[in-house]
Amino acid sequence: MRRREGEETVASRTITLNINGEERNVMVRNADTLLYTLRGKLGLSGSKPGCLNGDCGACTVNVDGWPMKSCLMLAVEAEGKKVMTIEGLRNAPIQQAFVKEFAFQCGYCTPGFIMNCHALLEQHPNADDKTIKEWLESNICRCTSYIEIEKAVKSVLRGHSGGS
Amino acid sequence: MLPFDFEYYRPETLKEAVERYQFLEHQGKQPTYFSGGTELITLGRINLAYADAVIDMKEIAECNMKEFNGDHLVLGSALSLTQIEEANPFPLLTSVASEVADHTARGKITLGGNICAQIFYREAVLPFLLADSQVIIVGPEGIRNVQINEIFQEHLRLKKGELLVQTVTDRRFIGAPFFAKKRRQQWDTGYPLITVAALKIGQEIRLAISGLCPFPFRSEEMEVYINRWGQSLEARIDGALSVLPKSILDDVEGSADYRIFVLRNLLMDALQALG
Amino acid sequence: MDVIGKSVIRKEAADKVTGRAKYTNDFQSIEMLSCKMVISPYGHAKIVNIDTSKAWKVPGVIAIIAGKRYPLTGEAIRDRPPIAVDKVRYHGEPVALVVAETPSQAKTAADLIKVQYELLPVVNSPAQAFQKDAPLVHERLGEYKLEADSYPVPGTNIATHYKIRKGNMEKGWSESETVVEASFSFAPSDHAAMETRCATAEIVPDGNIMITTSSQAPFMVKRLIADYFGEDMGKIIVRTPLVGGAYGGKASVQLEVLAYLASKEVGGRPVKLLNTREEDIITSACHIGLDATVKLGVDRSGKIRAAEIRYLWDGGAYSDKAVDVSRSGAVDCTGPYDVENLWCDSYCMYTNHPYAAPFRGFSHSELSFAIERTMDLLAQKLNMDPFELRYINAIQPGDTTPTRVKLNKSNVGNLRKCIEKVKELFKWEEGAIKEIDDRFIRVKGVSCSWKTSTIDTDAPSGVILTFNRDGSINLMSGVVEIGTGTKTILAQILAERMRMDVDNIHVRMEVDTQTTPEHWKTVASRGTFMGGRAVLRAAEDAINQLKEIAACALRAPKDDLEVANSRVFLRDDPSIGLHFKDICYGFKYPNGQTIGQQVIGRGSYILRHLTHLDPETGAGKPGPEWTVAAYGVEIEFDKRDYTYRLIKACTVVDVGNVMNEKAAEGQVMGAMSMGLAFAGRETFYFDELGRVLNPQLRTYRPLRYGENPEYLVGFVKTPQLDGPYGARGLGEHGLMGMPGALGNALSIASGVSLHHLPLIPELIWRAKEAVK
Numbered sequence A: 001m002r003r004r005e006g007e008e009t010v011a012s013r014t015i016t017l018n019i020n021g022e023e024r025n026v027m028v029r030n031a032d033t034l035l036y037t038l039r040g041k042l043g044l045s046g047s048k049p050g051c052l053n054g055d056c057g058a059c060t061v062n063v064d065g066w067p068m069k070s071c072l073m074l075a076v077e078a079e080g081k082k083v084m085t086i087e088g089l090r091n092a093p094i095q096q097a098f099v100k101e102f103a104f105q106c107g108y109c110t111p112g113f114i115m116n117c118h119a120l121l122e123q124h125p126n127a128d129d130k131t132i133k134e135w136l137e138s139n140i141c142r143c144t145s146y147i148e149i150e151k152a153v154k155s156v157l158r159g160h161s162g163g164s
Numbered sequence B: 001m002l003p004f005d006f007e008y009y010r011p012e013t014l015k016e017a018v019e020r021y022q023f024l025e026h027q028g029k030q031p032t033y034f035s036g037g038t039e040l041i042t043l044g045r046i047n048l049a050y051a052d053a054v055i056d057m058k059e060i061a062e063c064n065m066k067e068f069n070g071d072h073l074v075l076g077s078a079l080s081l082t083q084i085e086e087a088n089p090f091p092l093l094t095s096v097a098s099e100v101a102d103h104t105a106r107g108k109i110t111l112g113g114n115i116c117a118q119i120f121y122r123e124a125v126l127p128f129l130l131a132d133s134q135v136i137i138v139g140p141e142g143i144r145n146v147q148i149n150e151i152f153q154e155h156l157r158l159k160k161g162e163l164l165v166q167t168v169t170d171r172r173f174i175g176a177p178f179f180a181k182k183r184r185q186q187w188d189t190g191y192p193l194i195t196v197a198a199l200k201i202g203q204e205i206r207l208a209i210s211g212l213c214p215f216p217f218r219s220e221e222m223e224v225y226i227n228r229w230g231q232s233l234e235a236r237i238d239g240a241l242s243v244l245p246k247s248i249l250d251d252v253e254g255s256a257d258y259r260i261f262v263l264r265n266l267l268m269d270a271l272q273a274l275g
Numbered sequence C: 001m002d003v004i005g006k007s008v009i010r011k012e013a014a015d016k017v018t019g020r021a022k023y024t025n026d027f028q029s030i031e032m033l034s035c036k037m038v039i040s041p042y043g044h045a046k047i048v049n050i051d052t053s054k055a056w057k058v059p060g061v062i063a064i065i066a067g068k069r070y071p072l073t074g075e076a077i078r079d080r081p082p083i084a085v086d087k088v089r090y091h092g093e094p095v096a097l098v099v100a101e102t103p104s105q106a107k108t109a110a111d112l113i114k115v116q117y118e119l120l121p122v123v124n125s126p127a128q129a130f131q132k133d134a135p136l137v138h139e140r141l142g143e144y145k146l147e148a149d150s151y152p153v154p155g156t157n158i159a160t161h162y163k164i165r166k167g168n169m170e171k172g173w174s175e176s177e178t179v180v181e182a183s184f185s186f187a188p189s190d191h192a193a194m195e196t197r198c199a200t201a202e203i204v205p206d207g208n209i210m211i212t213t214s215s216q217a218p219f220m221v222k223r224l225i226a227d228y229f230g231e232d233m234g235k236i237i238v239r240t241p242l243v244g245g246a247y248g249g250k251a252s253v254q255l256e257v258l259a260y261l262a263s264k265e266v267g268g269r270p271v272k273l274l275n276t277r278e279e280d281i282i283t284s285a286c287h288i289g290l291d292a293t294v295k296l297g298v299d300r301s302g303k304i305r306a307a308e309i310r311y312l313w314d315g316g317a318y319s320d321k322a323v324d325v326s327r328s329g330a331v332d333c334t335g336p337y338d339v340e341n342l343w344c345d346s347y348c349m350y351t352n353h354p355y356a357a358p359f360r361g362f363s364h365s366e367l368s369f370a371i372e373r374t375m376d377l378l379a380q381k382l383n384m385d386p387f388e389l390r391y392i393n394a395i396q397p398g399d400t401t402p403t404r405v406k407l408n409k410s411n412v413g414n415l416r417k418c419i420e421k422v423k424e425l426f427k428w429e430e431g432a433i434k435e436i437d438d439r440f441i442r443v444k445g446v447s448c449s450w451k452t453s454t455i456d457t458d459a460p461s462g463v464i465l466t467f468n469r470d471g472s473i474n475l476m477s478g479v480v481e482i483g484t485g486t487k488t489i490l491a492q493i494l495a496e497r498m499r500m501d502v503d504n505i506h507v508r509m510e511v512d513t514q515t516t517p518e519h520w521k522t523v524a525s526r527g528t529f530m531g532g533r534a535v536l537r538a539a540e541d542a543i544n545q546l547k548e549i550a551a552c553a554l555r556a557p558k559d560d561l562e563v564a565n566s567r568v569f570l571r572d573d574p575s576i577g578l579h580f581k582d583i584c585y586g587f588k589y590p591n592g593q594t595i596g597q598q599v600i601g602r603g604s605y606i607l608r609h610l611t612h613l614d615p616e617t618g619a620g621k622p623g624p625e626w627t628v629a630a631y632g633v634e635i636e637f638d639k640r641d642y643t644y645r646l647i648k649a650c651t652v653v654d655v656g657n658v659m660n661e662k663a664a665e666g667q668v669m670g671a672m673s674m675g676l677a678f679a680g681r682e683t684f685y686f687d688e689l690g691r692v693l694n695p696q697l698r699t700y701r702p703l704r705y706g707e708n709p710e711y712l713v714g715f716v717k718t719p720q721l722d723g724p725y726g727a728r729g730l731g732e733h734g735l736m737g738m739p740g741a742l743g744n745a746l747s748i749a750s751g752v753s754l755h756h757l758p759l760i761p762e763l764i765w766r767a768k769e770a771v772k
């Protein structure tokens, strides 16, 4: 009678996900979220659960270059898409900027925030204040005042546009 | 963490989707259409939604349409709100949609999902109600094309197995002057306390509201009063407020009295903005 | 000073921006089982029956615990069954546990447990709890085991009553020319740390109980589990990795106990219990609510002559730490003002609400709202500048606190200087009110605060330093890294004392109670103070040992030696000396012979002279020092809609000394952000059944990016002689004045006195309607 995860049934199967540039085969339940799969099946624990409800943004990853709350996406929906998690981000300017501006304290919201900022910088390298606010409202940071995060993002933006 | 399992299908045609739905139902299953899927994922987690088979509509070409077809803007139901905002084919829609949830979530939430949502704000429907849009619906009995104002009564009155494919909006309404404002309990985060959208067609102002009642609506009775141009603003608004639906929300976002206070001021702003 | 004050990058920074930083829930193993709670859907109800039969049929279920009686738990009062029996006392209370192989199996089974309840009358506020005929939350209050300093009143809902009786009230009132009295209230709310609480437990065959937990108090977990269940303390090993925000909410011990019980039930197999956000908000401890009445009398000059204060704290269904919060509220009940004649009753009340944990500020942000609003009412009545009134009454060396501690230049900061600095930063001379047009108005509100940290009188902090062969140092302290950066600051203190490069100091981030020296709890802004003192002592100890070895090797008297740059050398000729790496494991002569030994520095610290409070008068020394601060909040108010925007928020705090500039500013700004969210939006909405209607971040809404004001931070530096390099506590103070200052600004702007939190537009509208 016992059914462990891992058996192929109508409700679960093996899929191939493109994560941080690598093809990974993984057995999932159709009902598994991308977040659960990343953390529980692929050992990528950088994306954090904070609400599993789409509210906090701690689980944010990039899917085809756009920010995505990985708790709002099924793993099966991610098939055929390029998923990038915080683990796939190496020495990105926004990471340095977060360190320099003290843009985190406990660090729990940080992977999600950075992935959102990273997508923003890629999609809108010259984002204005309104766009920055619109995007960054999606994540909660309970520790910092957001001013630090704003500074971090803007320091990278300025870098992009070559201004002061 | 969804506590139940389901089958997952990703049809590529409308026909396939509808047939799959019927087939699953026939088998005694509880299928559901899945567009952004955020409701099944978030409400399923707390036992407020359930399905044992999911039909994901994101691969269906018609549901991803985003183009002008002659004088009509066709928007597929599986477009994410972010896609619509970025393309901005319908400024009033952009304005309303960009206040739903948050930017990242809107990358997942879809137009059709928001219009058909169980969570009763369904803000994205407001512009279509104002623009007398058509909706394209497909179901076991084939495709039909219906006036949204006929079929959207509190919610989209779909028959079992039917799904919303597209909205079709006349270009005439797309460039018309509009007003849209979402007021929340506090600051810039959260569900609407009241969202008002208004569109001015010639000398006629149209009005649609979410957050006031447990459903969004456009009220022609209110519009009658609002358009009594000879009268003072106050009188027009008083008139409109005298014909509100009965079921005013009274909940943690705000009391019924307060909602009416907020609505009154928003109507004032709308009328002033649209002259 | 070379390192102190510098914005040294936190030691764990690289881990945190790459996703490598590990929190409790990030540790997962294949054999780890999942535990899921069944929680009460009601505020107060009798448990009639629990049917687990369907749940047992779910594949993967290994154990179900329900209806089992365990020893009562709790801190000041042992009043809480770990899993409810007989009745439930709050919405969210654990009623049963399921252990299964996977999280979804556990959840499926938990959903199938059918509990039958019979509703009981609900106590929905502390004021209601205080009424004579109120339903009782605890019928057997007289039978509970107590700690010193808690005074429950059986037959009532009073978990504890603290009294402050100071001076002569009759005299005070007779000297008062102007008197104001006002009442204030707000419901409980939440800490909402982004990491929900999580605990894992495993009982290995040798009997060791291995617990990993997202806690501010791993050492307390060890002590309490030993105490509750009669386990050997040494066999309980509690590990705490990085913690994803805590703010006081992770000082309560709860999930650890449940995980331990669950593991025990499955023969010691490893079990994980992770709160969902909903559980984290209602099942685990929350932020306390308050009903307060404040009466102040002043003489002609504006000097306070008398104060009568009543605080009814909403401790919720179980007293946990709420007793201590109520005590702390009594200790600093007046706010930072000199009050000679004082009468205060601070009651910790039982209600059918989620129970309260400490919250950043530990009673002070809450009581400050009541006190600072009353101060503004007083200023208004006296027609006096609100800062002037505060300045006149500001607590000073020579004054005594409510519990009669005599203040001196070291144990209290300089409030007047803080006020002056806020006035400057906040451009007070430009006036408090600026009309923008006939609809919009900009208004500044102000407030002040003070706080001592009321911690256990014997609370310890310890540090161990070991050396690596390259002469670098490992620093081990029981302080938990909850985001405050304290471990980096400890490294800075060590670097400063050793006059070495902070990069050569390695900090152990994780705490485990078997190998890390105890730090009581990482609460009350005590990490830097106590941990810092322990670091200094450990450094002293290590330096002494290094010098001893070097003295021998260099054939020089010890007191001719100095330490800097990882070397011990001759004071008058620094070129003659030895690098740490050559002496930290003894000094080896060319022939192999070795003198000395491995250097291990140890240091520990206990706050001196703290005492219990006299039960009748409150007299006693509750804490080591008082940090003071002054605040301003500027808003832009819409007189038509009663909506507002936050424009500026300002805090000036007397920190003694700034240890890390950017970290300090970050702490103060982050605290202001949290304070404004608490003041402006966050609260639990209860229905008549005592249910929390908004237990999700969709409906319980912390501040978001862009809703924040501009922040201004200033520091006054009156050294605390006992503090490491003069430092005082800092982590909480930015928060404490926000509710008062925001309430004052909005009361001025709207023209009605506001007495409740959160300060949402509807509240202002309602107050306006009431006076129409």
Ligand SMILES: Cc1cc2nc3c(=O)[nH]c(=O)nc-3n(C[C@H](O)[C@H](O)[C@H](O)COP(=O)(O)OP(=O)(O)OC[C@H]3O[C@@H](n4cnc5c(N)ncnc54)[C@H](O)[C@@H]3O)c2cc1C
Pocket: A053, A054, A055, B032, B033, B034, B035, B036, B037, B038, B039, B040, B042, B057, B077, B078, B099, B100, B101, B102, B105, B108, B109, B110, B111, B112, B113, B114, B115, B116, B117, B118, B119, B120, B121, B122, B123, B124, B158, B162, B163, B164, B165, B190, B191, B192, C698
């Ligand atoms: C973080 C967050 C914040 C939110 N805030 C707001 C807000 O401020 N305002 C607001 O209005 N809403 C808000 N919501 C609710 C949200 O808009 C709806 O839940 C969402 O729009 C559903 O969109 P979806 O594409 O994910 O729909 P789905 O979850 O895919 O579908 C929702 C429902 O509609 C049905 N359905 C979907 N598409 C079709 C179709 N084409 N034809 C027929 N039936 C269909 C589904 O079967 C399901 O029952 C919020 C949601 C989240 C996650």
Ligand code: FES
Pocket: A048, A049, A050, A051, A052, A053, A054, A055, A056, A057, A058, A059, A060, A069, A070, A071, A072
């Ligand atoms: S966990 Fe995904 S948004 Fe909170």
Ligand code: FES
Pocket: A103, A104, A105, A106, A107, A108, A109, A110, A140, A141, A142, A143, A144, C194, C244, C245, C483
């Ligand atoms: S750093 Fe703690 S939540 Fe953002």
